[in-house]
Amino acid sequence: MSSVLVISGSPSRTSKTERIGEHVAQRLAAADRSVEHLRVRTLPAEALLGADTRDPAIADATASVAEADGIVLATPTYKAAYSGLLKTFLDLLPQFGFAGKAVLPLATGGTVAHVLAIDYALRPVVHSLGARHAVQSFFLLDKHLSVVGDQLSVHPDSAEPLTDVIEQFTKALDGVPHATVLGRSA
């Protein structure tokens, strides 16, 4: 069973970014993946900003990255790019911390005018970390996400493409190793 770490990088506890991260985590768990959700805002602030990788919570978090087969990145769009908070965590990873992994980049934002930030800003960072397969990214308009009770509701215009990128991601997760397993098992 492949494992996935969702990393959400919003400073706000009530953010739609964190909720979409959790939503994707639950869908992947329902599809028989082992899933963890790391909310970067819950890491100890001083250790994170001071790049103190010996802090136990930081060390746990970077170990979770190392062990995951796949990574989902969920970031709000601030100043035409990913959040600084998300990047403070990525900065702590080893040079090729995403080597061998599949990555799904997700962003939320208030206007489609920021759609390209994810491919122009976040994707190069993902590749500098050595990702094996960063699938097509997806940008979610804030207004397409609403919270009813405890449940996140995704507007139909975003729901279908979201399902599509999640499917691409799970295929990428399975990727070559999964194919080999199939071959062997056949």
Place this chain on the structure above:
Amino acid sequence: MSSVLVISGSPSRTSKTERIGEHVAQRLAAADRSVEHLRVRTLPAEALLGADTRDPAIADATASVAEADGIVLATPTYKAAYSGLLKTFLDLLPQFGFAGKAVLPLATGGTVAHVLAIDYALRPVVHSLGARHAVQSFFLLDKHLSVVGDQLSVHPDSAEPLTDVIEQFTKALDGVPHATVLGRSA
């Protein structure tokens, strides 16, 4: 047998970009892929610049893209980005002209100071074309490429990582569809 189209985008007939494109084409052919090499500079100039997709040579070239399972892009680095020549051809493709395809982005350049151009400039274009899997890119220093007789020689410092990205690309080519075929055939 999966098929690959190498697209090289140097204006010069003697360029190292075109030679590395041909070099990769031959290696993929030797690995039992069906390979074509499109040198964009050989397309009819007026039709290319005028975006005349009805021109027979242009139509052939865009059909080759449509039919390929994988695309190798080889570009020189000019003005901190890909060549305009390469982009004139990519501009002619349909909006999601790389959908379902694996892509290997390669660049040549005179200085490592331009390494990031490939991930910051070319990769977002590749993803806007809907590529299924754009593997890790590779930047080749001009001085690592030398021509002896008719043969391209790649400096050992570049030869190993080049072999690695070609291998990643062939794995991506096989990707999910190939795995499915294996599954079915088993």
Place this chain on the structure above:
Amino acid sequence: MSSVLVISGSPSRTSKTERIGEHVAQRLAAADRSVEHLRVRTLPAEALLGADTRDPAIADATASVAEADGIVLATPTYKAAYSGLLKTFLDLLPQFGFAGKAVLPLATGGTVAHVLAIDYALRPVVHSLGARHAVQSFFLLDKHLSVVGDQLSVHPDSAEPLTDVIEQFTKALDGVPHATVLGRSA
């Protein structure tokens, strides 16, 4: 009197990109600048794609760049970036071909989803050419541009910010040298 070269990079003779280039050219001329408009599509195609800088028309065009105090770049947005056609011309310029110059980057496109292409893709190219001052860029929605008779009409939502960037550009044109002249003349 400072001089400006408008460079428009659409392959189409009837494009809104070319019209907005001409519109800006006329406004700058009306503000007592010496203005030329280079439509890259009118350059000889073979020479342009072959990077033949000895071709007389190409040589004239690159000389116009060298002599201008300011450059306006007008490009359509294709595949989440500037047009290949525009870039084929920029590729012919000397390494620091924009040194000492003010630059105004303009783009047209069908959706605001491409707004960031101008800052993430075109601006780094402008700076690799050594521009002294690349002012805030502006993205014009196609639907904000309409042609009535021979006249381009700009939708009010775009007209005001366009006026603003033109004003910033003319200030940048005057920049330090103009200030010095004022000082001397005083």
Place this chain on the structure above:
Amino acid sequence: MSSVLVISGSPSRTSKTERIGEHVAQRLAAADRSVEHLRVRTLPAEALLGADTRDPAIADATASVAEADGIVLATPTYKAAYSGLLKTFLDLLPQFGFAGKAVLPLATGGTVAHVLAIDYALRPVVHSLGARHAVQSFFLLDKHLSVVGDQLSVHPDSAEPLTDVIEQFTKALDGVPHATVLGRSA
């Protein structure tokens, strides 16, 4: 007298990034500018990561940005981009927090392979903040910076271009407003 805020974004107290920030601050002060140096790592970590703009130290820092005529950004290069730490602070600024300001982007890094990060990653963020004039950026190789006693020594290969960008920045600072003042005073 125009005022400048240097913002350095390294998590380390002994970083060369912070030292080059201080070095530039001193040179600008020596050239009769009013200069402050904000080391982002000294801001309260919880408030910074939680985007708490009511925290007094954060409020002071953002007020310093608002009051400055010019901004120098000094960042280490991590994962092919600016530091997350720097970005956490920029994320707190108002949408057009750099409106009317001149900006000098500086980066340090271990290899020239990261040179383009500053123009492809940081510059679009600077422009999204509405900067009036972001001058040519400069990338300093770590090995070109050495510390002797308390003094930073810049290798001759970097010293001259650094002087040049500082000069461009001071010209940009004076820019149009300064020119106007000269005109009035004449």
